[in-house]
Amino acid sequence: xxxxxxxxxxxxxxxxxxxxxxxxxxxxxxxxxxxxxxxxxxxxxxxxxxxxxxxxxxxxxxxxxxxxxxxxxxxxxxxxxxxxxxxxxxxxxxxxxxxxxxxxxxxxxxxxxxxxxxxxxxxxxxxxxxxxxxxxxxxxxxxxxxxxxxxxxxxxxxxxxxxxxxxxxxxxxxxxxxxxxxxxxxxxxxxxxxxxxxxxxxxxxxxxxxxxxxxxxxxxxxxxxxxxxxxxxxxxxxxxxxxxxxxxxxxxxxxxxxxxxxxxxxxxxxxxxxxxxxxxxxxxxxxxxxxxxxxxxxxxxxxxxxxxxxxxxxxxxxxxxxxxxxxxxxxxxxxxxxxxxxxxxxxxxxxxxxxxxxxxxxxxxxxxxxxxxxxxxxxxxxxxxxxxxxxxxxxxxxxxxxxxxxxxxxxxxxxxxxxxxxxxxxxxxxxxxxxxxxx
Ligand code: SF4
Numbered sequence: 001x002x003x004x005x006x007x008x009x010x011x012x013x014x015x016x017x018x019x020x021x022x023x024x025x026x027x028x029x030x031x032x033x034x035x036x037x038x039x040x041x042x043x044x045x046x047x048x049x050x051x052x053x054x055x056x057x058x059x060x061x062x063x064x065x066x067x068x069x070x071x072x073x074x075x076x077x078x079x080x081x082x083x084x085x086x087x088x089x090x091x092x093x094x095x096x097x098x099x100x101x102x103x104x105x106x107x108x109x110x111x112x113x114x115x116x117x118x119x120x121x122x123x124x125x126x127x128x129x130x131x132x133x134x135x136x137x138x139x140x141x142x143x144x145x146x147x148x149x150x151x152x153x154x155x156x157x158x159x160x161x162x163x164x165x166x167x168x169x170x171x172x173x174x175x176x177x178x179x180x181x182x183x184x185x186x187x188x189x190x191x192x193x194x195x196x197x198x199x200x201x202x203x204x205x206x207x208x209x210x211x212x213x214x215x216x217x218x219x220x221x222x223x224x225x226x227x228x229x230x231x232x233x234x235x236x237x238x239x240x241x242x243x244x245x246x247x248x249x250x251x252x253x254x255x256x257x258x259x260x261x262x263x264x265x266x267x268x269x270x271x272x273x274x275x276x277x278x279x280x281x282x283x284x285x286x287x288x289x290x291x292x293x294x295x296x297x298x299x300x301x302x303x304x305x306x307x308x309x310x311x312x313x314x315x316x317x318x319x320x321x322x323x324x325x326x327x328x329x330x331x332x333x334x335x336x337x338x339x340x341x342x343x344x345x346x347x348x349x350x351x352x353x354x355x356x357x358x359x360x361x362x363x364x365x366x367x368x369x370x371x372x373x374x375x376x377x378x379x380x381x382x383x384x385x386x387x388x389x390x391x392x393x394x395x396x397x398x399x400x401x402x403x404x405x406x407x408x409x410x411x412x413x414x415x416x417x418x419x420x421x422x423x424x425x426x427x428x429x430x431x432x433x434x435x436x437x438x439x
Pocket of ligand 1: 437
């Protein structure tokens with residue numbers, strides 16, 4: 001407890017503590033132990049504002065009157081008990097103690113250059129020239145939809161036509177008369193154009209990738225590249241596959257395979273598939289992406305996968321328009337989740353400046369349209385637009401790569417927006433940016 005004090009004291013906050021102030025609410029977060037303190041009274045708000053000012057840098061003098069106010073004393077006790085700071089008698093240190101506070105350092109990377117562009121007086125063409133290949137080098141991942149067609153009869157084609165907007169997943173064009181493909185020459189050109197990027201991984205998706213007329217040649221070409229390659233298909237696509245050589249060609253070059261699966265399924269067929277895929281040698285990683293529409297689906301698939309513990313699976317909740325409670329119960333964050341997440345300074349600065357779900361990633365669909373997020377308008381097309389222009393516009397517009405919670409309602413007015421994970425595609429689909437149990 002802070003005893004009754006007769007003199008002014010220095011109040012010092014540790015540099016590991018972040019302060020978030022929105023309206024009259026103040027949140028203190030200690031990156032060392034994930035403790036959170038929240039206040040909504042004016043005195044603490046004033047103290048927080050003083051601590052954050054550039055002239056004070058987390059060290060302020062508190063008057064005798066302030067120190068003996070019950071709210072302020074309780075606040076100081078909270079701060080001390082959570083190892084966030086302390087008070088120091090002014091007669092021990094006459095001068096204000098030297099302290100520092102967390103600063104988002106703007107270095108000479110794309111953020112630094114963009115900062116100059118946004119505050120300087122450049123045209124877009126001059127900006128692009130200034131940034132040069134730094135723009136394209138921000139790209140590190142590509143989702144490539146090589147076809148949007150499949151002749152396989154799926155039990156739930158509706159999932160295949162819209163789940164790709166919620167998580168990485170194949171896309172099926174509903175109009176079966178439309179067949180868009182990226183041919184081998186186009187794929188080669190994309191890879192050539194991205195030579196100066198930092199591309200390190202590619203997801204190759206369909207439709208049914210095995211029905212692409214040049215799939216064998218595409219596999220041969222991509223197998224010669226050093227990118228991490230993950231191929232996506234549906235479990236029905238493999239069952240319908242006549243040419244088993246394709247599967248071996250895919251597996252033989254340390255590629256990864258993700259198999260989408262959802263109910264209804266034939267258990268016997270699925271167990272046969274597990275066995276067949278597990279016997280494929282050369283596959284770097286095999287994973288089943290299980291689409292979940294209800295708690296019942298979770299129990300169903302858990303029972304199946306408990307019988308095959310050597311098979312990796314990833315459960316992906318799918319919003320079908322009628323199962324919002326699945327998300328409210330299982331996906332929405334609460335305070336405990338945030339405390340358990342134990343954010344470090346780096347993660348908080350990332351949350352404040354960019355969206356790690358999207359930054360550095362592009363999607364190209366089988367029409368050649370380029371997206372930074374498939375829930376948003378396209379950025380351009382591989383025929384008409386250069387990657388440098390597309391990426392520059394994306395970075396500048398802050399539509400996806402740099403879209404943070406501080407730019408959307410109601411998160412922009414919430415003290416938790418520095419802690420919550422970046423905006424996800426689920427939130428676009430649910431049309432609700434506060435996918436949490438907090439606000
Ligand atoms: S999701 Fe948005 S509203 Fe909810 S706690 Fe996070 S920042 Fe606040």
